[in-house]
Amino acid sequence: MEVDRWIDRVSSQKTHLPEITELATLESDLRGLLKDLHAAEAGLVPVKSDFESVSRESARLKGRASDLDATLAASTANARELTALQSELTHVRELLATSEDRELELLLELEPREEDIESIKRRAQPGVARRSELIDVIAQLQATLDEELVSLRGDREERHEAVPMALRSRYDVAMTRAGTSGAAQVVEGRCDGCRLALAPLDFDRFKAQALDTFMDCPECGRVLLP
Numbered sequence: 001m002e003v004d005r006w007i008d009r010v011s012s013q014k015t016h017l018p019e020i021t022e023l024a025t026l027e028s029d030l031r032g033l034l035k036d037l038h039a040a041e042a043g044l045v046p047v048k049s050d051f052e053s054v055s056r057e058s059a060r061l062k063g064r065a066s067d068l069d070a071t072l073a074a075s076t077a078n079a080r081e082l083t084a085l086q087s088e089l090t091h092v093r094e095l096l097a098t099s100e101d102r103e104l105e106l107l108l109e110l111e112p113r114e115e116d117i118e119s120i121k122r123r124a125q126p127g128v129a130r131r132s133e134l135i136d137v138i139a140q141l142q143a144t145l146d147e148e149l150v151s152l153r154g155d156r157e158e159r160h161e162a163v164p165m166a167l168r169s170r171y172d173v174a175m176t177r178a179g180t181s182g183a184a185q186v187v188e189g190r191c192d193g194c195r196l197a198l199a200p201l202d203f204d205r206f207k208a209q210a211l212d213t214f215m216d217c218p219e220c221g222r223v224l225l226p
C-alpha cells in the first residue's frame with residue numbers, strides 16, 4: 001500500500017512539475033510576441049517597398065540631372081537647344097526635390113516600425129533562452145523521477161509477491177477499481193483511501209475482526225488494514 005501510494009505520488013509529480021506550468025505560461029507569452037512580430041513585419045512591408053521604389057526614382061532623377069549638367073557644360077549646341085536642355089534640367093531638379101522629400105517621409109515612417117520589430121525580438125530573447133533551459137530541466141527531472149519509479153516498481157513487485165495469494169488478488173481488484181492503492185488504513189474512523197467515515201456498525205465490525213481477516217471499505221472497496 002505504501003509503495004503504491006509513493007508510485008502514485010511520484011507519477012503525479014512527474015506530470016505536475018512547476019517547471020511544466022512555467023513552460024506553458026512562457027510559451028503562451030512567446031506566442032503572443034510572435035503574433036505581434038508578424039503584425040509589425042506585415043505593417044513594414046508596404047512602407048519598405050514604397051521607400052525602395054521612391055529611392056530608385058530619386059537615383060534615376062539624380063543620374064538624369066547629372067547627365068544634363070554634363071551635356072550643358074560640354075555643349076556647342078545653339079541657343080534654342082541650350083534653353084530646352086536648361087528647362088529639362090530645371091524640371092528634373094524639381095522632380096528630384098519632390099522625390100527626395102517623399103523618400104525622407106517614408107524613411108521617418110520606416111524607422112519606428114523597424115525599431116518596433118527589433119524591440120519585440122529583444123523582448124522575446126530571454127523567453128526563448130528560458131524556454132530551452134526549462135525543456136532541459138523538465139527532461140532531467142522526469143528522467144530522475146522515472147528512475148525512482150523503476151526502483152519503486154521493483155520494490156513493489158517484491159512486496160506484492162510476499163502477500164498471500166488470496167489477499168493479493170483482493171488487493172489487485174480493489175486497486176483496479178479505486179486507483180492509487182488496493183488497501184487503506186482506518187484513521188479516526190475514516191478510510192484514508194476514500195476519506196469517508198465508516199458507519200458505526202462497520203467501524204465496530206472493523207474493530208472486532210480477527211487479526212488475520214480483513215474487511216473491505218464499504219465505500220471504495222479497498223482492503224482495510226488494521
Ligand SMILES: [Zn+2]
Pocket residue numbers: 184191192193194195196217218219220221222
Ligand atoms: Zn474507502
